[in-house]
Amino acid sequence: MxxxxxxxxxxxxxxxxxxxxxxxxxxxxxxxxxxxxxxxxxxxxxxxxxxxxxxxxxxxxxxxxxxxxxxxxxxxxxxxxxxxxxxxxxxxxxxxxxxxxxxxxxxxxxxxxxxxxxxxxxxxxxxxxxxxxxxxxxxxxxxxxxxxxxxxxxxxxxxxxxxxxxxxxxxxxxxxxxxxxxxxxGLKLKAVEKPKPTPTKPKPAPTQSEALKPVAKDDMYRVKVEGKQVGAYASDQNVLEQIEKALKGDKKKIEVERV
Incomplete structure (x- = not known):
């Protein structure tokens, strides 16, 4: 009671x-x-x-x-x-x-x-x-x-x-x-229910077009494949990893230079 x-x-x-x-x-x-x-x-x-x-x-x-x-x-x-x-x-x-x-x-x-x-x-x-x-x-x-x-x-x-x-x-x-x-x-405090964590979906791997899409930032890198520019990327991205994913491991000549 x-x-x-x-x-x-x-x-x-x-x-x-x-x-x-x-x-x-x-x-x-x-x-x-x-x-x-x-x-x-x-x-x-x-x-x-x-x-x-x-x-x-x-x-x-x-x-x-x-x-x-x-x-x-x-x-x-x-x-x-x-x-x-x-x-x-x-x-x-x-x-x-x-x-x-x-x-x-x-x-x-x-x-x-x-x-x-x-x-x-x-x-x-x-x-x-x-x-x-x-x-x-x-x-x-x-x-x-x-x-x-x-x-x-x-x-x-x-x-x-x-x-x-x-x-x-x-x-x-x-x-x-x-x-x-x-x-x-002799009262007892109510039990406090901890909120359940909201499940997060893993981000899908970028497609080739997404990986090569230029990013608008002040500090950029220009990426060339076999002498042809394929995109520009922000400095906080793992440029080489993205390019290798986009080319699916094809070992072509890749050049990276600061814009």
Missing amino acids: AKLVALDAGHGINTAGKRTPDNEREWSFNNQVLLAAQKRLAEYEDVKVLRLDDPTGKTDVPLIDRTNKANKAKADVLVSIHHNANTGKWGNWTGTETFTYTPASANPKSVALAKAVHPKLVKAMGLNDRGLKAADFHMVRESKMPAILTEGGYMDSVVDIKALRSDARLKLAGIAIADGVAAYL
Whole structure:
């Protein structure tokens, strides 16, 4: 039976306060990570993705609607994707962290999911490891399945913003989340079929007229047989071999001179 992974890009594109000091929206960062995770999960066998937020970002779907959707669909795991903020003004704080519901000891499956995802996410983002944490967040509290909330980096950090502004880095973050989820669920990558080579037909031996046909190139050789010119050939051809084939081995006097 296929596993169902619920993915959630936190907030909406116009949610107040969820942006960088330069007005870049958190949902846009979250969405890039989610799309990369979704694409990567499609490379695994027996897995489906359920998206909980508005794919356009125009509506900030209420949190209760998100968790109700995941619970009703009986998702096997839930990952809510976020990026952090501190004061809303540029600073030097930095790091990646992953949350489960508090207390962590009461959620061993969620902690196991976090342990499978977090180290990969930290490596992908290339930022300080702030570790696994527990908090009373709705997305991890109201989910009936193992659930985590990731904070890839700080939107108001002069350190982290470089990673958040990198499409390649956010793609790696999505792949990391997907691979961590796959490891937790025991998923296997689909077998990749190698394309069959297209058979090629051998080129037929040239006829006498083809062998003696002049070739239009700057560097040419004039070929004479018994003192009579029979053609001109490019320097990258095996002139003597072509002539011998054309004459079918008849040992006549052959002269070759540069044009």
